[in-house]
Amino acid sequence: MFDEHIFTDKFNNGFSVVLAVIVALSTLFTILLLTLPSQYDPYTDKPHRYVDQEGKEVKMETRDGKDPLQWKQGRTVQVVVLGDIGRSPRMQYHALSIAKHGGRVFLIGYQESEIHPDIVTNPLIDIIALVPAPSFLRNSSKLLFPILAPLKVLWQVRSLYRALGYRSEAARWMLVQNPPSIPTLAIASWVCFLRNTELVIDWHNFGYSILAMKLGNSHPLVNISAWYESIFAKVAAHHITVTDAMARVLKNDYGVIAQALHDRPVSIFRPIDSEERAKFLARLPETAQYASDLLPKSKTPWKLIVSATSWTADEDFSLLLDALCAYSAECTSKTHLPKLLAIITGKGPQKDHYLSKIKALNQEKKLLNVIITTAWLIPSDYALLLASADLGVSLHTSSSGVDLPMKVVDMFGAGLPVVGWGKFEAWPELVKQGVNGLGFQSAEELALQLDAFFGRETELRKTLKEGALKESAYRWDDEWDTVGGKLFKLT
Template structure:
């Protein structure tokens, strides 16, 4: 076992030991909240990440506020939140202080920066949850990240007699395993921590898929608290195409498409869109290799591919795209990157011909929010399909197509972007538009409204 592993292991064990000491000092009796009206229901929504890039947690906040509840939204302010969040008088944002740049720059060894970053997060979470924000009836926390979020959320919920609810998007330990390997000792510690806190912490849980719910009910998670499945649904800002003139006007104004707008509107050039966080769990090489293969075919439509998002691997792939273009491997194909406002992103999806999703589930039981947004915009998708929960969202031949290899994606592009495939593409668009009728507000009201007490 390396020195780094030993340090990290003791850091994790120290956190757990400290948590046990704190909990043993607390009153053993849990004081329940008295019944409250909708107007007095208060919910803290916590994400140890960028609020602006956490759509599901923002939608939770908006749903509570829409029914008259008060919301404290806690997270990093690195990109603009949803405009309705900023406009709501019932939602107050409490920003978390970002770790010092030196801890994120890579200029100091991870053996120092890693534990130091966790200690910084522990302090900022305790300060905001315990001192800045008023007590709340509910604390709704996103998982992952689980370290140190779940431990601090548990402490705060007990100290303040707050009901704790975990929104399971995925598992922190499986994401860590993607970079460290499943046999790494720290991955095992992370898994044990997540399982233990999952069993001890919540009043209730919500998951993004039925498959995840089934998994949490079994070993090693063995969660006994109630588990509800709340599928992601699109917000109202994502709407199917309604006006062809609006499509032309938008494409002519957007810098990435203004030079190609006429050909896109005429159907002579195809517009595809992919949203990515530029992280290892989305292998962008699949799309690049598929486009190279597609470009080798004769008599295929030119493609404009717009890739939105920010993340650590963006520069790497931008350089690779430049190399492929300079080598002449992408004739009649333009790949452009963009960072758009939520309004422009929603319009771009509704005006595109096909959405591409490269999300690879580390757990096998989560689902990509980007496909939900695409369906909300009436946009059919081609999505990576190599995980258990895939068919809870994408229905093959109805609203999209699945692939696992670049060659399979190339075949899909060639088939759909052909004269013979135009009818199939129209069928998939109709299926996506049908899926767009299932909205977040209705799903949230049905699953969570009464649980949180904002609906009678």
């Protein structure tokens, strides 16, 4: 028998549940709308007033202290790197160049090492530090990578989204370093959509090619990463690359147009005279005990070589170790060859592994004529070290073949000739063979180059030094103004 009361009660209960769900969803949707990041509005993008303790307005000065900065309306830029800001010189240089031309900058990234002092003191640049992932998520184990990597990405998603959407003001432009591409490009694209911001990708390399060095070219995650990168490349409004070769790949493979903005040194990297060199070598802990031997007036002068490395898989440090062992053996029979002090700068995951190898080689007496030491220097001392060295060594092998090591740019800025791994397409864009440097493709070839460079014949040494000094005349500001300045409508 049909019971009308029971049916009515069930209907009312069901209707109440549906109504409650609708109200809950509506409330959540309203909260979501109200808590979305604010949109960029050019009419409210106004200059900030800087006042002293007495309330008087302070003029913002340029880096040279000569002219006050003129803030330009509608030129706010978020500069983003999902990495250590202090170890991302190109993104720091972007921030300084934007601020130099009156743009307001929010520099977003991890704050793990020293940041360029001009950034710290510039009133137009705010540093938004990302919250680092817990240590257990930063385990470098290849076995645990498939498990920890997704968890680390989720942590980065939350931290990056908060920084881009809530901890910094809405900007007209967002300049993002790639790689890392996951999750950076997805989060940046979404925030740009929400905040009415134009996305600009600065391509340093391809994320999938770096991942392939860890997992192999055929790994499914590498294929997914390549697909992901190509999709979000099409979302961006503008693209900048470090080489012409990379711009060509983006056009051919991704169907996007990019403009090359080659790395150039900033003013901190410069040649120095013999007096300044002697003072620096005497005060730097890594060179102090050898300072007198490194001077030309020494009876048996030593030579100083420098290599900056991130101690990662794309920089095979064993190449330099094998070459130095071969050079040390040559010194025994060729007494005219100088002893070498090799200073290796940088931090990275493979550092301890190679330090143990160096210790073993010393115990085996394979480095009798070479001393290898490591250092982590503040920017000003690193620049002086390059200017004090006789030869720079680059071990960057390029996972994609179309990126370039910025360390070579810094070496040229200091007037330092370079030998480096040259077996990739973009290398000739930076180094002119036999003019300002040499490219090698094996440890044996590097050993021969060290022998020739430091041998009795001085012509090669003189030619490469002159070429490096000539290269030091090309500066970041000149390159940036013609590309970045025009893109951000600052020049």
